[in-house]
Amino acid sequence: MSKTITQLSEDFVTRFARDLYHCSSCNYCVDAVWPERGMHAVCATLEQHSRAPGYSGRGYIEAARAIMEGQALDAATLADRVFSCTTCGNCEAACPLGLRPATIGRALREELLAVDALPPALANARDTFIAHGNPYGLPRDQRRAWLPDDEPVAQDAAMSLFTGCASALPTGAEARAGHALLKAAGVTVAVVSDACCGAPLAELGLRREGEALARAAAARLGAAEVLVAGCECAAQLRGANLKPRSIVRWLCDAVTAGQVDLHWKDDVARPSSVRLVESCQHKRDGRDGDEAAVAALLASLGCVLLNEDFPNRHATCCGAAGGMPAMAPAAAARMARACLPPTGLAVSLDARCANHLQACAGEDVEVLGIASFIEHYFRVAARPVP
Ligand code: SF4
Ligand code: SF4
Structure with missing residues (x-):
C-alpha cells in the first residue's frame, strides 16, 4: 500500500x-x-x-x-x-x-x-552530498584545485573569501576568476574554499542540517568582511548572521568609490552584445541589488545589454535550483534554453546558474559567470592612493 x-x-x-x-x-x-x-x-x-x-x-x-x-x-x-x-x-x-x-x-x-x-532521484542527490560534501559528487579536495599552489595563507587579511560548491566546482572557473579580480584590485583575502554553506541540503528539505553547515562555515570566516562567490551561499550565510557581499558587488562598489579602475582590454574583441540572465537568488533585491549594480556598471562602460529591463523580477527560472536538474533533467534543460538568446553571449551573476546554463546551451551560445566575463574582457587595477 x-x-x-x-x-x-x-x-x-x-x-x-x-x-x-x-x-x-x-x-x-x-x-x-x-x-x-x-x-x-x-x-x-x-x-x-x-x-x-x-x-x-x-x-x-x-x-x-x-x-x-x-x-x-x-x-x-x-x-x-x-x-x-x-x-x-x-x-x-x-x-x-x-x-x-x-x-x-x-x-x-x-x-x-x-x-x-523523498523522491528516489533526490535521495540519490542527498546521498551524493553526504558522501562528498558537494552536490556534484566530486572529491572533497577538488574544491581547492582552482587555487594556485603558491597562494600564501593570508593570516591577518581584512576580508575572507568563501567560495561555495558552484563556483569552486566542477571547474572552479568562477572562484579562480573572482579571486584573480580581487588580486588585480590589490585586495588580499583569506580563502575558505573547502566548506559548504549547506544550501544544497536546505533545498532538499533538510533545513536544519543545512543551517548547521552554514553556522560551521560562518565560524570559519573570522575576518571583518566576508566576500562570497556563490549566490545561494550568500543567502544561506545570511541565515547564520553574516552579511556577505558578492565579489562582483564589491567590485561595483569599489569602482563607484574610485578605488578601482575597470577598462575594456585593448587586445580582446568586445562582444557585440550581452544577455544578462537573472538569478532567482536576487529576485527580491530590487534596485539596490547586485544585478542592478552590475547592469549599471556595464552600461556605463558602453556594454550593450540585450535585455534592457534587467533585472526583471518576473523572469522565469533557468532550472538550476531546487533539485530540478536531478528531478527532471530534460525539463531543467528546457528551462535553461528558454533563458538564453539563440546566439551570442549570456552572463549570469550566479555560478550555479552559469554551470547549468553552460551544460544546456546550444553550440551557438557562450555562457560565462560574471567574474569570468569581467576577467576575460576587462582590465582591473587598484587606483593609486593620491
Ligand atoms: S491563487 Fe492567487 S491568492 Fe492564491 S497564492 Fe496564487 S496568486 Fe496568491
Ligand atoms: S517553480 Fe513554480 S511553484 Fe516553484 S517557486 Fe517557481 S513559480 Fe513557484
Whole structure:
C-alpha cells in the first residue's frame, strides 16, 4: 500500500495557516501574464515540466490545506509535485495578496521528509552530498584545485573569501576568476574554499542540517568582511548572521568609490552584445541589488545589454535550483534554453546558474559567470592612493 501524508507539523501550521486560508484562488501564481511588467509566464515548472495545477504554487497551498483539514494525500504523488519546483519564488512575486506559495512548497518538503517520502532521484542527490560534501559528487579536495599552489595563507587579511560548491566546482572557473579580480584590485583575502554553506541540503528539505553547515562555515570566516562567490551561499550565510557581499558587488562598489579602475582590454574583441540572465537568488533585491549594480556598471562602460529591463523580477527560472536538474533533467534543460538568446553571449551573476546554463546551451551560445566575463574582457587595477 502506498504511503500517505495525513498531518502537518505544528510549526508548519503556525507559520502558514494564514496563507492557506487567505488564498483567493485567483490563479495569478499559475498563469498571470502582464508584459508591461515583464511578466510573460510565472512558473518554469508549469511551462517546461507539467501543466497539471498540482505543480503550481496554488497547488501547494491547496494540498497543504487539504492535509490540514484531515485529508490523507498520497505522499509519493505530492512529493513528485513539490520537489519538481525550482523554488524560484516567481509565484510569490506574482501573488497580489502577498502570500507565500513558494515558501509553503519548500516547507512541504520538510513535511514529506518527515514521512520518508523523498523522491528516489533526490535521495540519490542527498546521498551524493553526504558522501562528498558537494552536490556534484566530486572529491572533497577538488574544491581547492582552482587555487594556485603558491597562494600564501593570508593570516591577518581584512576580508575572507568563501567560495561555495558552484563556483569552486566542477571547474572552479568562477572562484579562480573572482579571486584573480580581487588580486588585480590589490585586495588580499583569506580563502575558505573547502566548506559548504549547506544550501544544497536546505533545498532538499533538510533545513536544519543545512543551517548547521552554514553556522560551521560562518565560524570559519573570522575576518571583518566576508566576500562570497556563490549566490545561494550568500543567502544561506545570511541565515547564520553574516552579511556577505558578492565579489562582483564589491567590485561595483569599489569602482563607484574610485578605488578601482575597470577598462575594456585593448587586445580582446568586445562582444557585440550581452544577455544578462537573472538569478532567482536576487529576485527580491530590487534596485539596490547586485544585478542592478552590475547592469549599471556595464552600461556605463558602453556594454550593450540585450535585455534592457534587467533585472526583471518576473523572469522565469533557468532550472538550476531546487533539485530540478536531478528531478527532471530534460525539463531543467528546457528551462535553461528558454533563458538564453539563440546566439551570442549570456552572463549570469550566479555560478550555479552559469554551470547549468553552460551544460544546456546550444553550440551557438557562450555562457560565462560574471567574474569570468569581467576577467576575460576587462582590465582591473587598484587606483593609486593620491
Ligand atoms: S517557486 Fe517557481 S517553480 Fe516553484 S511553484 Fe513557484 S513559480 Fe513554480
Ligand atoms: S497564492 Fe496568491 S496568486 Fe496564487 S491563487 Fe492564491 S491568492 Fe492567487
